[in-house]
Amino acid sequence: MAIAGTALKLKRLRQRFGIGAPRLAIRAHLAWYWRLLATVAVLSISLAAAAWIYDAGRRIAGFHSEESVREIESLKIRVSQLDEALSKYRGIAGSGESSLRIEHATQQQLVRQVKSLEAENAGLKQDLAFFEELIPASESAGQSGLKISRMRIEPETSSGQYRYRMLFVHNGGRQEKSLKGDLQLLVKVQQAGKDVMIIFPSDNERHLLKFRFEIKYFQRVEGLFTVPSGTILKAVEARFLQDGVVRARQSVTL
Numbered sequence: 001m002a003i004a005g006t007a008l009k010l011k012r013l014r015q016r017f018g019i020g021a022p023r024l025a026i027r028a029h030l031a032w033y034w035r036l037l038a039t040v041a042v043l044s045i046s047l048a049a050a051a052w053i054y055d056a057g058r059r060i061a062g063f064h065s066e067e068s069v070r071e072i073e074s075l076k077i078r079v080s081q082l083d084e085a086l087s088k089y090r091g092i093a094g095s096g097e098s099s100l101r102i103e104h105a106t107q108q109q110l111v112r113q114v115k116s117l118e119a120e121n122a123g124l125k126q127d128l129a130f131f132e133e134l135i136p137a138s139e140s141a142g143q144s145g146l147k148i149s150r151m152r153i154e155p156e157t158s159s160g161q162y163r164y165r166m167l168f169v170h171n172g173g174r175q176e177k178s179l180k181g182d183l184q185l186l187v188k189v190q191q192a193g194k195d196v197m198i199i200f201p202s203d204n205e206r207h208l209l210k211f212r213f214e215i216k217y218f219q220r221v222e223g224l225f226t227v228p229s230g231t232i233l234k235a236v237e238a239r240f241l242q243d244g245v246v247r248a249r250q251s252v253t254l
Contacts (some may be wrong), residue, residue: 146173153233163224164221164224170218180242185199234253
């Protein structure tokens with residue numbers, strides 16, 4: 001047992017100090033602060049080299065920090081000037097647009113007024129021509145009484161609605177008083193192939209003031225009436241009633 005133990009120890013010694021023993025590396029020992037100093041020096045050199053390379057690249061590309069700052073300031077000033085000019089031109093454009101709108105509205109209003117005056121002038125000319133024809137005839141013939149003239153029936157935009165216009169002339173002389181009475185319209189329509197007569201005002205509308213008026217010399221009368229849907233207007237007769245008696249009548253065929 002002692003011999004086996006001695007052989008094992010010798011074997012271990014050969015493995016540690018013999019030919020098969022591990023190789024040893026001999027290195028010089030440096031203090032930690034020298035290693036830190038060397039690391040800092042390497043990093044400083046690397047950063048300086050990187051900064052030099054970056055600056056050299058910018059110079060090669062034609063980019064300089066001072067020039068870029070000056071260019072940025074110049075661009076800011078230019079942008080500010082353009083903003084001021086844009087605001088000024090916007091104000092001018094807005095005032096010009098407002099003036100155009102006002103001018104356009106004024107022009108449209110003037111056009112409407114001109115059309116209204118033209119229509120009124122045409123009506124006055126018709127009335128004047130009528131009176132120029134009427135007065136000499138009445139004076140020479142000595143006629144007196146009430147006449148209905150200038151009767152017109154015109155369709156409105158609403159379906160079945162019509163506007164009537166007429167002129168009542170009372171040439172009874174200076175001594176005769178004015179006439180008071182009612183307007184009555186007899187409207188002839190075709191409905192389902194048959195002729196039907198409609199009277200305005202109806203029994204429920206006889207109290208309406210729009211059908212009652214007073215005539216001294218002449219009176220212009222205008223109003224609306226509505227026929228049932230699906231009917232065709234054929235003719236209209238206007239009557240002036242005084243105490244239920246027909247004093248004048250005029251008819252229009254359509």
